[in-house]
Amino acid sequence: MTGVAAALVGALQHRVPSGVVVSAADGAVPGPFRGRPAPSGRSPESRSARDCARAALAVLGRGHADIPTGEGGQPVWPTGFVGSLSHCPGLRVAAVGRIGVASAIGIDVEVHRPIRPAVAATIVCGSEVSMLARLASSHPAVAWSAVLWSVKESVFKAWYPLTGRWVDYAACEVVMHPDRGSFDARVVAPADLRAQPTTPRTFAGRWVVVGAHVCTVVIVPAWRRRKA
Secondary structure (H helix, E strand, C coil), X not given: CCHHHHHHHHHHHCCCCCCEEEEEEECCCCXXXXXECCCCCCCHHHHHHHHXXXXXXXXXXXXXXXXXXXXCCCECCCCCEEEEEEEECCEEEEEEEECCCEEEEEEEEEECCCCCHHHHXXXXXXXXXXXXXXXXXXXXXXXXXHHHHHHHHHHHHHHHHXXXXXXXXXXXXXXXXXXXXXXXXXXXXXHHHCCCCCCCCEEEEEEEEECCEEEEEEEEECHXXXXX
């Protein structure tokens, strides 16, 4: 692990709880999948992100783990662990933790550049429009639309394992804390989940910009699993 990957891990590892491990890889995507045939439909980037997850699991004492894909497209973690993985051009990343530390994890990485207006229109909602305008004025070096997109991806990756449901971008409203490198998010639950008081609605996380990439992470505390 060198360059951007090392810098990213260094920036994030001290911001996540003990018992959660962040791993990353940058540069060219490795070719052969550890000498084995590639699983059908799994891209080289996805395989590399899973290698990052295996490296994190090994640090936690769970080596040689398989990480299949669930029906919802999510990674399926070994018993006793939760995690998340992501990839974009030039960078792959994973975060893994023990269930006693976290009940769900969401991590996402994106290229740090403004997203296209047509895409932004499907992601930005409510008070986020004015928030992004304020942030662009006060912190112009940050591509805030990319950060917001990454935040929502991380939130949804943490939400899905706890609820078994995906939601639209407009169902999640985010408040950025630029000087702390953190954010808060609230998800509006679908109608059939609103009557369930244990359905998680609020999430908190961290964001970092390292070189040409932005990475966001959400760690849902373990007590949320016991309540849910």
